[in-house]
Amino acid sequence: MTNVKLMQGNEACTLGALTAGMDFYAGYPITPSTEVAEMCAVELPKTGGRFIQMEDEIGSIAAIIGAALTGRKAMTATSGPGFSLMQENIGYAALTEVPIVIINVQRVGPSTGMPTSPAQSDVMQARWGTHGDHPVVVLAPGNVKECFDLTIKAFNISEEYRVPVIVLTDEVIGHMREKVVLPDPASVKIVNRSKPETRTGYKPYEADPDGGVPLMASFGEGYRYHVTGLFHDETGFPSNKGENAAASIKRLMRKVEKAEPDIRDYFTENTDDCDVLVVAFGSSAMSSLSAVRQARAKGVKAGLFRPKTIWPFPETVLDELSKRVKRIIVAEMNMGQLVLEIQRIVACRAPVESLTKVNGELFRPEEVLEAIMGGKR
Amino acid sequence: MRTEFRLSGSGGQGLLLAGIVLAEGAILDNKNAVQTQSYGPEARGGASKAEVVISEDDIDYPKATDPDYLLALTTEAYTSYGKLMGKGLIIVDASVEPDPQIKARTVRIPILDTAATVIGKKVVANIVALGVLAGISGVVSQSKLETAVKNRVPQGTEDLNLSALRKGFELAAAAKATA
Known part of the structure; x- marks a missing residue:
């Protein structure tokens, strides 16, 4: 019974982070993510970790980048306007290749919006919110247990590939309490960044141009190197040479592209023989799963594809599915964001319909069922 | 079998905690349970709703x-959620005046x-x-709920x-005996 708990999504994210080895948290509490900060404030000091409440979200993400550079595993959590404020430094972490994890518990925006109501309208911001071509990985848990699992995975990916990883949940998943069976911590796979073995000849940004990941020395361990948001050569010092910038951008983007088959994660139900495929992530997928099951009970061959990695999207899997379905419905709590990526992948081989909802309430299963049955959209 | 509960009232009445304890009791009873909530930006007052599915x-x-049980502790909660009730039973505080427009089966209890x-x-x-909800529904045993109460209420207030x-x-x- 000890490993069976009634737990909130935000708690599960925090426990996942602690299991993954998080030892630094900086944040500015904001609904509906606040429980993450609260729990980190209670738990981190018990194990020698550090919790800092910063002055705002810009300071929060700056602090976790700094902590990660000293060898810490660092995380922040936020929502809505807080996520907007973090955008510039997400780009900084991407270019300087600092592993960080950001939990974004989505609420209705833009601006202060509806703080206590769920949305999924940060899909594009999570991918492209910071300026410039940059690598980022975005994971979307579909239930409380996955908040635990995918936060661990987020740390592992950020450590292995030195990229910022965003765990994209929402008010429903963040606040929902569910029965969770926690694994034995000893059975959980934990990845730590690769470090250099010697200071002699250490070049902090030396890596295979084809998506290689440089070895990361920790500040304070005697390695002297430079970190900058300017394009830099392998020494870490600024370089304004175009060919250097181009090579860097290509290597950074290639890191995630090469990683995609290994980090790819998704859930399917009834997709083997389905005519109507519902694509949904996070809390929308809970309504969609119920709708797919109800449609099956009515004799309609419906199936669900639920990506857990949404950036990069599990493209080859959807590509395969789209060849054998008659219709695809993309259900999301925004005005139609992920549907754009689905349309790109499906490339007109099946009609792609967008089912949207932006009133701050989760889809009711009947609404998705109606779309499956070909009703009003 | 899926049983749905909606606990509604005013922010600060502790209905969220009641929902959490109900869900935890169900888990201790080896069932699955999910608890969700909706609330406004206010810390006190405003409409508050917790839902539990077991x-x-x-x-x-x-x-x-389509809740099997609606608990309503305020007139506002009774009128707004009572109208949405279909097959389920409304458990309303005895202080709330009956609304003839609400047709669902209703018991009035002086909570x-x-x-x-x-x-x-x-x-x-x-x-x-x-206790009223659990007693009427019979979905969660009293002994498991007592354990869940002890787990979740502030220290020193267990008794x-x-x-x-x-x-x-x-x-x-008593309500069942007279029904």
């Missing part, structure tokens, strides 16, 4: 769709008054209500809350 099977959709006068603490109305829970079960038994 099932032996996998729970796909976490919210109540707020029992907390204030019998137990002597208005703040435990949520746990009295929890107070347990007596509130037991009083709730008594009210439920």
Whole structure:
């Protein structure tokens, strides 16, 4: 019974982070993510970790980048306007290749919006919110247990590939309490960044141009190197040479592209023989799963594809599915964001319909069922 | 079988905690349970709603769709959620005036008054209500709920809350006997 708990999504994210080895948290509490900060404030000091409440979200993400550079595993959590404020430094972490994890518990925006109501309208911001071509990985848990699992995975990916990883949940998943069976911590796979073995000849940004990941020395361990948001050569010092910038951008983007088959994660139900495929992530997928099951009970061959990695999207899997379905419905709590990526992948081989909802309430299963049955959209 | 509960009232009445305890009791009973909530930006006042779904099977959709039980502690909660009730039973505080437009089966139970006068603490109305809900529905056993209450209420208030829970079960038994 000890490993069976009634737990909130935000708690599960925090426990996942602690299991993954998080030892630094900086944040500015904001609904509906606040429980993450609260729990980190209670738990981190018990194990020698550090919790800092910063002055705002810009300071929060700056602090976790700094902590990660000293060898810490660092995380922040936020929502809505807080996520907007973090955008510039997400780009900084991407270019300087600092592993960080950001939990974004989505609420209705833009601006202060509806703080206590769920949305999924940060899909594009999570991918492209910071300026410039940059690598980022975005994971979307579909239930409380996955908040635990995918936060661990987020740390592992950020450590292995030195990229910022965003765990994209929402008010429903963040606040929902569910029965969770926690694994034995000893059975959980934990990845730590690769470090250099010697200071002699250490070049902090030396890596295979084809998506290689440089070895990361920790500040304070005697390695002297430079970190900058300017394009830099392998020494870490600024370089304004175009060919250097181009090579860097290509290597950074290639890191995630090469990683995609290994980090790819998704859930399917009834997709083997389905005519109507519902694509949904996070809390929308809970309504969609119920709708797919109800449609099956009515004799309609419906199936669900639920990506857990949404950036990069599990493209080859959807590509395969789209060849054998008659219709695809993309259900999301925004005005139609992920549907754009689905349309790109499906490339007109099946009609792609967008089912949207932006009133701050989760889809009711009947609404998705109606779309499956070909009703009003 | 899926059983859906909606607990509604005013922010600060502790209905969220009651929902959490109900869900935890169900889990201790080896069932699956999901608890969700909706609330406004205010810390006190405003409409507040907690929902609990309990099932032996996998729970796909976490919210109540056609609640089996609606608990309403305020007139506002009774009128707004009572109208949405179909097959389920409404358990409303006895202080709330009946609304002829609400057709669903309804039992009126003096929850707020029992907390204030019998137990002597208005703040435990949520746990009295929890005992009523659990007693009437029979979905979660009293012993598991008592464990869940002890796990979740503030330290030092366990006995107070347990007596509130037991009083709730008594009210439920009395309501069932007269039904």
